Amino acid sequence: MEDRRTVADGLRLLVRALVYSVLGGSALIAIATVVSVLGPMLALDLYTPPVAAWWTVFTAIAVQGVPFLLLGTVVSAAIGAFVPERVFSRLLPRNPALAVPVAGAAGVVLPGCECASVPVAGSLMRRGVAPAAALAFLLSAPAVNPVVLVATSIAFPGRPSMVLGRLVASLATAVVMGWLWARFGRDDWLRPPRRHAPATASGLRAFGAGLQHDFLHAGGFLVLGAAAAATFNLVVPRSVLDVFTGSAWLSVLLLAVLAVVLCVCSEADAFVAASLSGFPPTARLAFMVVGPMVDLKLIALQTGTFGRAFAVRFSTATWAVAVTSSVLVGWWLW
Amino acid sequence: MVRRYGSALLLVLVGAAVLRISLLSDLYLRYVQAGLRPYLVVSGVVLVGLGVLAAVVRRDRESYDDEHAEGHEHAHPHHGPRVAWLLALPALALLLFPPPALGSYSAGREAAEVAAQGVGSFPALPAGDPVELTLAQFSSRAMYDSGRSLKGRTVRMTGFVTHGDDGTWYLTRLLVSCCAADATTSKVEIRGAESRDAPPVDTWVTVTGTWHPKGKLGTDAAWPPVLDAATVRTVRQPADPYEQR
Numbered sequence: 001m002e003d004r005r006t007v008a009d010g011l012r013l014l015v016r017a018l019v020y021s022v023l024g025g026s027a028l029i030a031i032a033t034v035v036s037v038l039g040p041m042l043a044l045d046l047y048t049p050p051v052a053a054w055w056t057v058f059t060a061i062a063v064q065g066v067p068f069l070l071l072g073t074v075v076s077a078a079i080g081a082f083v084p085e086r087v088f089s090r091l092l093p094r095n096p097a098l099a100v101p102v103a104g105a106a107g108v109v110l111p112g113c114e115c116a117s118v119p120v121a122g123s124l125m126r127r128g129v130a131p132a133a134a135l136a137f138l139l140s141a142p143a144v145n146p147v148v149l150v151a152t153s154i155a156f157p158g159r160p161s162m163v164l165g166r167l168v169a170s171l172a173t174a175v176v177m178g179w180l181w182a183r184f185g186r187d188d189w190l191r192p193p194r195r196h197a198p199a200t201a202s203g204l205r206a207f208g209a210g211l212q213h214d215f216l217h218a219g220g221f222l223v224l225g226a227a228a229a230a231t232f233n234l235v236v237p238r239s240v241l242d243v244f245t246g247s248a249w250l251s252v253l254l255l256a257v258l259a260v261v262l263c264v265c266s267e268a269d270a271f272v273a274a275s276l277s278g279f280p281p282t283a284r285l286a287f288m289v290v291g292p293m294v295d296l297k298l299i300a301l302q303t304g305t306f307g308r309a310f311a312v313r314f315s316t317a318t319w320a321v322a323v324t325s326s327v328l329v330g331w332w333l334w
Numbered sequence: 335m336v337r338r339y340g341s342a343l344l345l346v347l348v349g350a351a352v353l354r355i356s357l358l359s360d361l362y363l364r365y366v367q368a369g370l371r372p373y374l375v376v377s378g379v380v381l382v383g384l385g386v387l388a389a390v391v392r393r394d395r396e397s398y399d400d401e402h403a404e405g406h407e408h409a410h411p412h413h414g415p416r417v418a419w420l421l422a423l424p425a426l427a428l429l430l431f432p433p434p435a436l437g438s439y440s441a442g443r444e445a446a447e448v449a450a451q452g453v454g455s456f457p458a459l460p461a462g463d464p465v466e467l468t469l470a471q472f473s474s475r476a477m478y479d480s481g482r483s484l485k486g487r488t489v490r491m492t493g494f495v496t497h498g499d500d501g502t503w504y505l506t507r508l509l510v511s512c513c514a515a516d517a518t519t520s521k522v523e524i525r526g527a528e529s530r531d532a533p534p535v536d537t538w539v540t541v542t543g544t545w546h547p548k549g550k551l552g553t554d555a556a557w558p559p560v561l562d563a564a565t566v567r568t569v570r571q572p573a574d575p576y577e578q579r
Contacts, residue, residue, distance in 0.1 A: 049437075052433060056433040056436050057436075058424065058429060059432075060365035063352070063355070063365045063366055063374070063513070064365070064370070064426040067377040141473065153494070205391075208384070208387060211384065212384060213341075216345070216415055216421065218420055219420075219421045220415060220417030223423060224417070230344065243367055246564050262515070270514045334493070
């Protein structure tokens with residue numbers, strides 16, 4: 001009885017394997033033939049200048065992001081694995097209303113693109129830092145670090161007010177957003193960042209596992225954001241901008257939207273802003289304040305780290321606050 | 335196999351792609367600026383190392399798990415985040431068919447312009463006959479230099495060819511300050527005996543010639559600046575296809 005069943009099972013398995021391999025094999029051969037014949041023809045037809053430019057811009061944003069993302073995930077994995085929670089509870093004021101400006105000012109220490117700040121903010125939250133403070137850090141780190149401020153002063157020679165305006169408006173936005181989160185934010189919007197490292201792992205192993213997971217996860221979303229940015233980069237010609245240079249209000253809103261879709265990294269956006277010479281200074285300030293805080297690449301990264309419910313609300317609110325603070329600062333300075 | 339070693343494979347793939355364009359060739363200049371190279375090399379090495387490490391750790395753990403089979407399922411999830419597979423897209427593109435540098439298509443899409451600045455005097459041009467200039471340097475001097483330092487000098491510039499209306503052609507170069515996504519365009523109209531037959535679009539050429547003053551300084555009429563070409567020579571695309579800020 002037992003023997004017969006095993007023989008029958010074996011036969012069934014054999015037949016199934018045969019059927020699969022014949023069907024699958026012929027399908028594979030068919031696909032390979034079609035692809036090898038049509039592929040090159042189709043590829044040449046599809047590889048038009050716009051498509052080639054799309055690929056270049058897409059890979060450029062991804063390549064540009066990789067070192068900064070790696071830096072950010074190294075810092076965040078190190079925080080997760082080696083820095084005990086009590087360090088942060090001692091460094092930061094207990095009261096979130098006070099912790100927010102401190103965290104915002106601390107953004108100066110992370111000289112990098114915005115790609116680096118998202119994983120770091122995630123690991124700060126995991127380490128018990130109040131979300132409001134971690135979010136203020138997330139916004140201010142790419143916007144007010146020394147590299148960015150120096151780049152701004154090079155891009156606008158003889159106009160230190162642009163650097164000052166950028167510093168003030170960015171810090172104000174970060175702090176206001178932190179306070180808004182402390183007052184109105186709800187923790188269930190925020191998907192707690194997951195950690196795949198085994199709980200028992202030692203410091204070094206947790207570091208390796210955290211680094212690997214965070215980099216791959218955030219990297220996937222970086223690619224998603226890069227694809228969106230490359231698409232907009234090619235669909236929106238910069239010449240449409242000329243239409244809007246007439247109205248001060250429209251131009252502020254337009255450049256604030258452009259900052260979101262172009263995803264120029266924070267170290268370069270000052271040069272792009274400088275080249276948009278037809279626009280009033282307040283609009284260009286808005287471009288530089290919004291860019292490092294809200295753009296497609298960042299929205300994708302935040303969605304990956306904190307969840308969609310968070311990314312949509314937070315980015316919308318940040319955009320509005322950033323535009324408002326740029327307008328106020330612009331009105332004060334110019 | 336892919337399930338088990340997927341994360342390690344992806345890390346190695348991304349690392350290898352980054353090293354291929356930064357350490358093994360100059361291809362990275364098509365995408366980002368020269369200053370990023372050391373960071374790219376370090377990132378590539380770290381990623382490859384991390385991937386190898388991940389594979390080794392995984393293998394050790396698998397053999398450990400085979401001996402201690404219980405609790406296997408939820409002890410550690412087997413595959414990395416699924417969205418991470420998107421990383422394979424740019425990585426494979428860079429390894430197999432590195433996308434070309436941006437050229438005339440991108441230059442034509444954007445209204446080229448010179449970063450606006452006040453009219454004023456510039457420092458003296460460096461010695462040399464002809465003097466090597468970038469298109470951005472030439473344009474800003476042609477448009478804003480009240481000292482007219484270009485006057486009487488022979489200059490040499492390299493760029494690719496774009497065509498204008500009615501047979502005019504331009505020497506064009508893209509300017510990148512961080513990555514190719516922020517490229518802006520500089521262009522100089524080429525006139526002169528040798529330039530009657532415009533070279534085909536996207537040909538790389540080195541042009542030697544003299545400045546042809548046009549329009550009032552600092553106004554739109556002065557743009558695009560004009561060069562009277564003495565010689566136009568076809569050259570290979572330079573390693574760095576963009577001008578750097």
